[in-house]
Amino acid sequence: MTPHPLLDHLKQLPAADKRLLLAFFGAGLVTLALGVLAGAGTALVRAGLIDPAPYFGYRLMTMHGINIFFYWLYFAQAGLLLAFSATHAAHARHMEWRRLAWLGYAAMVAGFVLSQVGAASGVPLLYDAPPELARFASAAVGSIYLGYLSLALGLFCVAVSAVASVVLPRFAGRTVSLSPIGFASIAWAGLLMVSALAAVNAFLPAALWAFEKGPLPEDYATGWHVLFHNMHYLPLMATVVTWYVLVKALFGIESIFGPRFSKIVFSTYLIFVPPTSLYHMFLEPGLAEPVRVVGSLLSLFISVPTVLVFLIIVASLETHARAHGASGLFGWIRMLPWRNPVMAAVGMAVVNLAAGGALSFVLIQEKLAPLLSDTFFVPGYFHFLTVGTVTLTFLGALCYLIPGLTGRPLWNPRLLAGLPYLATAGLALFGTAGVIAGYLGAPRRVLDLSYAGDAPASWQVLMGVVGTGGMLMAIALILYILALAVTFLKRAPQAAALDFGLPGWNLAGAVPARELAWTGPLSILILVGTMALFTVVAFEMIKAAPLAAIGSGAH
Amino acid sequence: MKQDFSLLVIVAVVWAVLALLYATVPMFHMPGYAAVWGLGAVVFLALAAAIAAASRRERKRHEHHGEASHE
Amino acid sequence: MKEHSSPPPSHFTTRRGFIVAAGFGVVSLYGLWAAYGAAPLRLKAHDEDAAPDHMGGHGGHGRARGPDVDAFRRQTEEFIEANKLPDGSVRPARGNAALLAATEKAHHALHDPEQREKLALPTAAQNAGKRAANAPDVYLAAYQWGFLPAVLRLDAGVPYRFHMMAVDVTHGASLRVGRGGHIIRLRAGTLVERELRFTRPGEYLVYCTIYCGMLHDRMQGKIIVA
Numbered sequence: 001m002t003p004h005p006l007l008d009h010l011k012q013l014p015a016a017d018k019r020l021l022l023a024f025f026g027a028g029l030v031t032l033a034l035g036v037l038a039g040a041g042t043a044l045v046r047a048g049l050i051d052p053a054p055y056f057g058y059r060l061m062t063m064h065g066i067n068i069f070f071y072w073l074y075f076a077q078a079g080l081l082l083a084f085s086a087t088h089a090a091h092a093r094h095m096e097w098r099r100l101a102w103l104g105y106a107a108m109v110a111g112f113v114l115s116q117v118g119a120a121s122g123v124p125l126l127y128d129a130p131p132e133l134a135r136f137a138s139a140a141v142g143s144i145y146l147g148y149l150s151l152a153l154g155l156f157c158v159a160v161s162a163v164a165s166v167v168l169p170r171f172a173g174r175t176v177s178l179s180p181i182g183f184a185s186i187a188w189a190g191l192l193m194v195s196a197l198a199a200v201n202a203f204l205p206a207a208l209w210a211f212e213k214g215p216l217p218e219d220y221a222t223g224w225h226v227l228f229h230n231m232h233y234l235p236l237m238a239t240v241v242t243w244y245v246l247v248k249a250l251f252g253i254e255s256i257f258g259p260r261f262s263k264i265v266f267s268t269y270l271i272f273v274p275p276t277s278l279y280h281m282f283l284e285p286g287l288a289e290p291v292r293v294v295g296s297l298l299s300l301f302i303s304v305p306t307v308l309v310f311l312i313i314v315a316s317l318e319t320h321a322r323a324h325g326a327s328g329l330f331g332w333i334r335m336l337p338w339r340n341p342v343m344a345a346v347g348m349a350v351v352n353l354a355a356g357g358a359l360s361f362v363l364i365q366e367k368l369a370p371l372l373s374d375t376f377f378v379p380g381y382f383h384f385l386t387v388g389t390v391t392l393t394f395l396g397a398l399c400y401l402i403p404g405l406t407g408r409p410l411w412n413p414r415l416l417a418g419l420p421y422l423a424t425a426g427l428a429l430f431g432t433a434g435v436i437a438g439y440l441g442a443p444r445r446v447l448d449l450s451y452a453g454d455a456p457a458s459w460q461v462l463m464g465v466v467g468t469g470g471m472l473m474a475i476a477l478i479l480y481i482l483a484l485a486v487t488f489l490k491r492a493p494q495a496a497a498l499d500f501g502l503p504g505w506n507l508a509g510a511v512p513a514r515e516l517a518w519t520g521p522l523s524i525l526i527l528v529g530t531m532a533l534f535t536v537v538a539f540e541m542i543k544a545a546p547l548a549a550i551g552s553g554a555h
Numbered sequence: 556m557k558q559d560f561s562l563l564v565i566v567a568v569v570w571a572v573l574a575l576l577y578a579t580v581p582m583f584h585m586p587g588y589a590a591v592w593g594l595g596a597v598v599f600l601a602l603a604a605a606i607a608a609a610s611r612r613e614r615k616r617h618e619h620h621g622e623a624s625h626e
Numbered sequence: 627m628k629e630h631s632s633p634p635p636s637h638f639t640t641r642r643g644f645i646v647a648a649g650f651g652v653v654s655l656y657g658l659w660a661a662y663g664a665a666p667l668r669l670k671a672h673d674e675d676a677a678p679d680h681m682g683g684h685g686g687h688g689r690a691r692g693p694d695v696d697a698f699r700r701q702t703e704e705f706i707e708a709n710k711l712p713d714g715s716v717r718p719a720r721g722n723a724a725l726l727a728a729t730e731k732a733h734h735a736l737h738d739p740e741q742r743e744k745l746a747l748p749t750a751a752q753n754a755g756k757r758a759a760n761a762p763d764v765y766l767a768a769y770q771w772g773f774l775p776a777v778l779r780l781d782a783g784v785p786y787r788f789h790m791m792a793v794d795v796t797h798g799a800s801l802r803v804g805r806g807g808h809i810i811r812l813r814a815g816t817l818v819e820r821e822l823r824f825t826r827p828g829e830y831l832v833y834c835t836i837y838c839g840m841l842h843d844r845m846q847g848k849i850i851v852a
Contacts, residue, residue, distance in 0.1 A: 075584040126837050132795045132814060133839060163602065170609035171557075178559050178606075186563075194595040201591055221813070222587045227605050230591075257642055260558055267562040270599065274592045282665070284809040285818045290810055301655045308649035315640055361655060367664040370809045373800055374835035379695075441807025443800070445837040451846045454831045455802070516637040521644075524651045532658050540663045545804040546826035550785070 009087035010404035011210035020252035024079030035067030042476035047467025058124035065127030085162040088181035096164035135378030142210030152199035180262035198227040229277040240309040252508030268305040276302040292366040297307030297362035315517035320507040337503040341416035345396025348420035352388025358530040377438020411486040426472025433465035556610040561601035571596035639710035657727035692817030705765040761787040770836040773847035798835030824851040
C-alpha cells in the first residue's frame with residue numbers, strides 16, 4: 001500500500017481522538033451485525049424456510065430496518081466524518097470540541113437502546129413507524145420515536161464537532177484554505193444537521209402523541225418523506241467522499257480537475273437534494289398531477305452529483321494509470337491492486353452502484369409508480385445501493401482506518417479481499433430476483449406471498465432466490481465484522497510499516513499529458529442504456545396490462 | 556475560502572427558494588417540506604458565516620504579521 | 627532567451643466541460659419518457675381520437691370534501707346490499723356504460739375520418755365525459771385485514787367508477803393485472819376515486835401493498851371479470 005499522509009495523521013491523532021473514533025466504528029459494527037442477523041431471519045421467513053409467528057417475522061423486519069438504515073449507516077458516517085475532518089484540514093492534528101462529539105456518541109447509543117426496546121415490544125411498526133399503525137399511545141411506541149430523536153441529537157452534536165475540526169484551525173492560522181475533503185466534510189456535516197432537524201419535524205409530534213402529550217400527527221407521512229429523502233442522499237455523499245479519500249490513500253493521486261471543481265461537485269449534492277425529493281410521494285392520493293410531473297422531471301437530476309464524482313475519480317485514475325504504462329481500453333483496470341481489500345471493496349461498490357442506479361431511475365418516472373412503487377422492486381434495487389455501494393465502501397474504509405488507528409495489521413486480508421465478491425454475488429441473486437418479482441407485482445413487506453394460492457407461483461420461487469442471495473450477503477457481512485473485530489481486539493505486535501504489506505500502486509508524481517479517459521463516459525453510456533432498458537420494460541408492461549385507469553382524484 | 560463561502564451561500568439560496576415555494580404555492584403546499592428546507596437554508600448560511608469569519612480572522616492575522624515585519 | 631511553451635492541450639475526455647456534459651447524460655432519459663407520452667414535452671402530436679390513455683392521469687377531481695369514514699362504510703354496505711349475489715360476491719349494475727363501450731368499439735372500427743364524421747359518432751373525449759357520468763359505481767373499503775366487498779364481479783370492456791377508502795390505517799388496494807400490478811395507495815379516511823376498465827376477462831388478485839399490521843399478508847380480495 002502506498003504510504004500516505006492519511007495513515008500518518010491517523011497514527012498521530014491523540015489517543016483520546018482514536019478512542020472516540022474506534023467507539024463509533026465499534027458501535028457501527030455491532031449495529032450492522034444485529035441488522036444483518038435480523039435481515040437474514042427475514043429472508044428465511046420470506047423464502048418459507050422458517051415459519052415463526054407473524055409478529056416475530058415483522059419484528060425481525062423492523063429490527064433489520066432500524067439497525068441498518070438508522071444506526072449502522074449513521075454510526076459509520078459519524079466516525080468517518082470526524083476522522084476525515086480531523087485529518088483533512090491542513091496542519092490539523094486533533095479533533096476539535098471532542099467532548100461535544102462524545103456527547104453525540106452517548107446520545108446515539110442511548111437512541112440505539114431505546115429503539116431496540118421499541119422494536120422488541122408492542123406492535124411491530126417497521127422502521128418508518130407510522131403512529132396510526134400503533135393504534136394506541138404507549139411507552140413502547142414512544143421509545144422508537146425517542147430513540148430516533150436521541151440519534152438526531154447525537155448526529156447534530158457530531159456534525160458541529162466536525163465543522164469545528166475543519167474551521168477552527170483556520171481561526172488559529174494553522175491552515176490557509178479548505179481542501180476538497182475539508183469542504184466536503186462541512187457540506188456533509190451541514191446535511192447531517194438538516195437531517196437531524198428533519199427527524200425532529202417527523203418524530204417529535206409522534207413522540208408527544210405516544211406519551212399522551214399531543215394529538216395523533218395528521219401528516220406523519222410527509223414528515224417521514226422529507227427525512228427519508230435526506231437519508232437517501234447522506235450515505236451516497238458519504239460514500240463518494242470516502243472514495244476520494246481512499247483513492248488518494250491507495251494511489252497517492254488527487255483529482256486532475258483541481259480542487260475547485262471538486263468542491264463545486266460536492267456542493268451539487270446539496271443543491272440537488274431539495275428539488276429531487278418528490279418522487280417518494282408519487283402514489284400519495286391528493287398529490288396534484290402537475291406536482292407529479294414536475295417532481296418526475298426534477299428527479300432526473302438526482303444522480304448527477306454521484307455521476308460527476310464517479311467521472312472525476314475514474315478519469316483521474318485512468319489518466320495516471322496510462323501515464324504509468326497501462327494500455328488498452330480497460331487494461332488499466334486489470335492493473336489495479338485488486339488483492340487489496342480496500343480496492344476490492346471500492347471496486348465492487350462502483351459495480352453495485354451502476355446496477356442500483358440504473359434500476360432506481362425507473363422509480364422516478366411518476367407514470368410507472370403504480371406498477372412498481374410499493375413492490376419488491378424497491379428493496380430489490382436499494383440493496384444494491386445500501387449494501388453493495390454504501391456498506392461495502394464503509395467496510396473498505398474500516399479496513400484502512402482500524403489498522404491506522406490501532407497500529408495493528410489487518411487480520412486475514414486475503415479473506416477480506418474476497419468478501420466484496422461474495423457480497424456482490426449475493427446481491428446479484430437478491431437484486432435480480434427481487435426486481436423481477438417487483439415487475440411481476442410481488443409486494444414488499446409481506447412475509448407470505450402465497451395469498452392462499454391466488455398469487456402467481458413465480459412470486460414464491462423468486463422469494464426463494466431472494467432468500468438465497470440474502471444469506472450470501474449476510475455471510476459476507478458477518479465475516480467482514482468478525483475480521484475487523486479480530487483486527488481491533490487481537491493483541492498483535494505493532495506493525496512497523498504503515499502500509500501493513502498490502503498491495504498498492506503508487507501513481508503519484510506523473511502528470512498526465514494529453515492522456516485520454518474513456519472508461520468514465522463509456523460507463524455513462526452503458527448506464528443510460530441500461531436505465532432505458534429497464535424503463536422500456538416497465539412502460540411496455542403497463543401498455544400490455546388488461547387495465548385502463550382513467551382519471552384519478554382524492555378527497 | 557471565497558469559493559467555499561460562495562458555494563454555501565448558493566446552497567442556502569436554493570434551499571430558501573424551495574422553502575418559499577412549498578410554503579406559498581398552493582399546488583406544492585407541504586408545510587413540513589417548507590420548514591425543513593427553510594431551516595436547512597439557515598444551517599448553510601450559518602456555515603457560510605463561519606467560513607467567512609475564519610477568512611476575516613486569517614486576513615487580519617496576515618495584516619498584523621505584515622505590519623510587525625516592517626517594524 | 628528561454629521560451630515558455632504552453633502545456634499540451636488535454637484530451638477532450640479530460641476536459642471539465644466534457645465531464646459536466648457526461649454527468650448530465652442521465653437526463654437524456656427524458657427523451658424516452660417523451661416518446662412514451664410520459665413527459666410534458668410530447669414527441670408525438672396528441673391524437674384526440676386515440677384510445678384512452680393507458681397511462682392514466684387525465685385530469686382529476688377538484689379538491690372537494692369527500693365522505694368521512696363512517697359515511698363511506700355506510701355507502702359501501704349499501705352498495706354491497708344492493709348488488710350482492712347468492713355466493714357472497716358483488717356485481718354492480720351496469721347502466722349505460724355497456725352501450726357506450728359498444729359504441730366506442732364501432733367507432734374505432736372505422737378508420738376513415740370522413741366515415742366517422744358522417745355517422746356522427748362521438749369522439750373519445752366526449753365518450754370519456756359520458757363514461758364518467760354513466761360508469762357504474764363500485765365501492766371498495768380496505769380495512770385490517772381485508773377488503774369489502776371481498777369478491778367483485780365485473781364485465782370486461784366496461785368502465786367502472788371505483789370509490790375507495792382505507793377505513794382504519796393506510797392500505798394499498800393493489801391489483802395484479804396481466805404480468806404486473808397496479809398499485810393504489812389509500813390513506814386512512816381519504817376517498818380515492820378512479821375509473822378502471824378491465825380489457826380482458828380473468829380473475830385478478832386484490833392485495834395490500836402497504837404494511838398495515840400483523841395480518842398484512844392475509845389481506846386479499848378478488849375481481850372476477852367476465
